Amino acid sequence: MFWNIGITRENNRKLLVLIGVMLSAMLLPSFAVNWHLPNIRLDDALLFGIYALNILLYLAGGRRLASDATSALQKQEQALKSIRKIFLVFTAAIIVSNIYGVLILKGTFNLRDVMEFVTLAKYYLVITLAIALELGPNEYTKLKRTFLVGFAVVLLIVWAQNLNIGDFNHILAPFFDPAHWDTLIYGNPARVLAAFDNPNVTGTFALMVLAIVTTRFYFSRDTVKNAILPVILLSLIIKLIFLTISRTALMGTGIMLTFLSLWALFKLRWDKQILVKVGVLFLITLALFFTSPRSFTSRMNEGVHFDTSTSAQGHVKRWGSALAMIEHSPVFGWGTQKSNMTTLVDDEYELITRRYGIVGLAIYLWLFINPFIIALKRGRSFTKSDWSGVIEPRTMFAIAYTGATIAVLLYNITGGTFYNLQLMTLFGIFMGFVYNLKRDAG
Numbered sequence: 001m002f003w004n005i006g007i008t009r010e011n012n013r014k015l016l017v018l019i020g021v022m023l024s025a026m027l028l029p030s031f032a033v034n035w036h037l038p039n040i041r042l043d044d045a046l047l048f049g050i051y052a053l054n055i056l057l058y059l060a061g062g063r064r065l066a067s068d069a070t071s072a073l074q075k076q077e078q079a080l081k082s083i084r085k086i087f088l089v090f091t092a093a094i095i096v097s098n099i100y101g102v103l104i105l106k107g108t109f110n111l112r113d114v115m116e117f118v119t120l121a122k123y124y125l126v127i128t129l130a131i132a133l134e135l136g137p138n139e140y141t142k143l144k145r146t147f148l149v150g151f152a153v154v155l156l157i158v159w160a161q162n163l164n165i166g167d168f169n170h171i172l173a174p175f176f177d178p179a180h181w182d183t184l185i186y187g188n189p190a191r192v193l194a195a196f197d198n199p200n201v202t203g204t205f206a207l208m209v210l211a212i213v214t215t216r217f218y219f220s221r222d223t224v225k226n227a228i229l230p231v232i233l234l235s236l237i238i239k240l241i242f243l244t245i246s247r248t249a250l251m252g253t254g255i256m257l258t259f260l261s262l263w264a265l266f267k268l269r270w271d272k273q274i275l276v277k278v279g280v281l282f283l284i285t286l287a288l289f290f291t292s293p294r295s296f297t298s299r300m301n302e303g304v305h306f307d308t309s310t311s312a313q314g315h316v317k318r319w320g321s322a323l324a325m326i327e328h329s330p331v332f333g334w335g336t337q338k339s340n341m342t343t344l345v346d347d348e349y350e351l352i353t354r355r356y357g358i359v360g361l362a363i364y365l366w367l368f369i370n371p372f373i374i375a376l377k378r379g380r381s382f383t384k385s386d387w388s389g390v391i392e393p394r395t396m397f398a399i400a401y402t403g404a405t406i407a408v409l410l411y412n413i414t415g416g417t418f419y420n421l422q423l424m425t426l427f428g429i430f431m432g433f434v435y436n437l438k439r440d441a442g
Contacts, residue, residue, distance in 0.1 A: 002054045007050055014132055014133045015133060022147065024041065025043050025423075026422075028043075043421075047122055047125045079435040079437075080128065082370060086363065094360065097357060098335035100335065107334055127431050130432020130433050130435075131436055158192045162192050169185050173185075184198075189293075191244055196422055198415070200414070202244045203244040203252075204246075204252065205423055207256060208430065209237055210237045210238065212400040213234055214400075217277060217281070218260060218277055235288065238284065248410065255406060267382075332356070332357040333355045333357035348417065351419075364418065375405075401433075408427060
């Protein structure tokens with residue numbers, strides 16, 4: 001595994017690379033290199049550049065592993081075997097679908113379609129980097145602090161966008177897609193983006209963070225004083241979700257918080273502290289909801305009236321077009337065919353099925369569900385008697401992942417995580433840490 005040699009031979013270097021990838025995905029837009037070429041992301045450059053350099057060093061004779069790498073590799077192997085199998089089978093399914101699409105359905109395959117394999121390779125690299133990292137207390141603390149600093153910057157950007165402090169939106173607009181920026185940031189209603197390309201993506205990222213903070217809030221025995229900071233952070237995250245005015249994210253907030261609240265209540269046997277915390281979070285959510293601006297409530301109301309909702313009608317129209325294509329080739333799909341088929345389906349499950357058939361859809365779902373099962377098993381392993389303070393970080397992370405996965409799978413109905421390079425990169429890091437739990441079994 002080439003993350004354990006070359007530049008990333010030492011664990012602290014893996015950590016630095018992972019932090020760079022994480023912060024880039026959270027805070028930076030893509031950069032134009034040449035108008036002939038697609039935009040480049042810094043996290044892409046870090047992952048592919050360093051991995052390629054490690055391979056070159058390996059071929060040049062730099063095969064020496066870090067002093068602890070042999071034992072680390074043995075611990076990693078079980079986790080690597082699972083994710084390697086999924087990506088190999090997914091790659092094979094894509095190849096078969098494209099061959100079928102070109103030879104049988106007389107479709108096309110060009111350079112844009114090749115990029116599908118590049119996307120797949122990126123996600124494999126980010127997940128395996130997270131698996132390769134030895135996540136001890138020191139690494140966990142550094143990652144947590146760095147993430148909190150990065151998320152604080154996200155919050156600053158969001159509020160600067162919302163209030164347009166110092167003509168912030170005009171200054172930042174050139175770094176993003178100007179048309180999208182004008183439509184959303186200056187739209188009616190105005191919606192925040194942070195450094196993402198869509199408010200729904202911003203809302204889904206916030207839901208991932210909300211899952212982590214909610215789990216920490218519920219499964220830690222806090223004094224009133226120690227609970228103040230988590231309550232403030234939860235309020236800021238929920239408010240961020242409301243500022244995106246994303247109906248999908250709002251629905252995800254309700255479903256995910258209900259799931260984690262019920263888990264905490266039943267797992268900790270209706271402990272008084274948990275009852276208080278669930279009540280506090282419920283009141284915070286209600287207060288933020290009912291004090292939201294009129295633009296928020298009008299957009300929410302518009303979404304539930306199908307006859308007047310142009311957004312809902314647009315979703316259904318695209319879904320219908322995709323279903324018609326799926327009916328003609330349900331097993332292997334049509335192949336990628338980006339040059340002559342729209343990528344705008346508004347439902348990632350349908351997009352995957354149209355491209356790679358039900359076989360590809362099953363593998364795609366397994367990519368998300370397999371770590372969900374690992375996390376669920378770990379989350380169920382602790383008992384109330386273990387709840388003496390903050391529960392072990394890996395277990396807490398596993399519980400948070402189950403809640404985040406529910407939010408992501410919901411978002412994929414009206415959007416898509418897999419084809420968003422920023423969101424899937426961050427979720428891939430999350431996945432890698434969950435696969436890291438397999439080391440405990442070894």
